[in-house]
Amino acid sequence: MFLFGALVGAALVSLGVGSAGIGVKKIIRCIFFEESCIERTILLDIRLPRIILAIAVGGALSVSGAVLQGIFRNPLVEPYTLGVSGGAALLASICIVYKLSFLLPVAGFTGAILAIFLVSMSSRKKESMLLSGVMISFIASSLVMFIMAVAGSQELHSIIFWIMGGLGESNMGFIICTSVLVIAATIVVFFYSNVLNAMRIGDSEAAHLGVNVHVSKMVLFVISSALAGCSISASGIIGFVGLIVPHLVRSVVGGDYRVLTISSFLVGGIFLLLCDTLARTIIAPLELPVGVITGIIGGVVILFMLRKEKYRC
């Protein structure tokens, strides 16, 4: 299973490179060996960061979704149903209105973390936590709408684009920073995979198996919101990945988190990479927001899966 994931991942990275605009696979392969080529190398410089970002963001969202679904034992949970996206969007739009666009990544991250913090403060039981997450999303999105209503048309445009999300970030340093954080967080999650497994049979049962449920939950909760925050700060709000990918992976490899974590990361990366490739080629030279593609593909896939099998989480 691991090999399978890694292989598909590698194959699709090359696909992502190949499928855009001018590049043909063979020529690109040449470039790897002949450094003197001019245009192609530039293309790689633009595209490669985007590919790395897509994998990091897709992986982060999926792992975060998988972890949250495990903590809540609820298949509907993902970073965005817990109000993370709402919080991020709110702070980001405030930034845009006050012409502080350079602060956007920071705003996205702090917004995400703030929302999670509010959610966990406002409810002590996990059932009500989900509900308060949805409520905070609502409040935040109403406030965003309010900001949009009073904003000028220029700002309105950038708010809308930020909310729709995209992988256009070009600062290589920032991208590497994000990827390193994401990978580190995923490794930490992997260390908790036995704990997450124990939680599959309930909190008390996990405690019977020697898990300090309270502490582990807090740690996992913080890590998954950090993962979501990272990806939001790098790419805005890309919906649906955190929801569908863990579902899809779970239905193939089963619920064992030792396998699920890594597979989710790989599949999430692959999924977002493909969606992004599609988004920027389908109406080239214009670009669709990735969220459009992930939403449509994701929704259809889930509906299809629900029809095909009696579904388990």
Next chain:
Amino acid sequence: MLEVKQLSCGYEKRIIVNGVNFSVKSGEIYGIIGPNGCGKTTLLRALSKILPPVNGKIIYDGKDLIDIKYSGFAKIAAVVSADPYFEGITVEEYVLMGRIPHRDRLQFFDSDNDIKIAEESMVKTDVLCFRDRQMQELSSGERQRVFLAKALAQKPKILFLDEPTSHLDIGHQIELLELLKQLNKETKLTIVIILHDLNLSGSYCDKILLMKDGKVYSEGNVDEVLTYQNIEAVYNTVVIVEKNSITNRPHIFPVPKSCIAK
């Protein structure tokens, strides 16, 4: 093995178990009985470190439960809860979860030893033949044996069970209790078991704790606890207690109200 001193515990401000004292010796089968809502399960939750005591102490082999870590405690004690969650897991996966407490932080996957122990406990409980089935496909009797297999895979010194016979027919009830008795004899496993069926507790337990309203009403040997005076006072039901002629253990017959009027 286990010593409970003046234990009180409950949820939020509501005290459910109030000043309970008892002790369980190593190798005993210790029954806890009492009417619904008298605090049996709450007591078990406190004994298994899920619920912190408000007052009093729980001592395992001389060590206070508060000072034992979750991970260490899971190597001493295993619990079969009344209705654990089990959807979407195969039998073997479920049983292997019992090995989680024995892994150190860097061991992620099941070692050969883990699998060997899981198989042994599946053989003991006779569930090996459906190791690849999903938990929700099993009957309640089969599932109960899987829960037990998981607990045994933990290799505990003491085993707690919360009404393990409640959804089972009489054949499966006896089968399960016979299995526990056998484990108790062979491996000197200490067993603390909550039972609803007074007659079963009478025939399988070495000692019994009878609870009423969160307090100990009576504690001791089967003959001392299962008297008609005790049962009538605690359960508010008229009964006759006689001896099972083969086992020489007490057997309880309820007397319908209509017959008492005469």
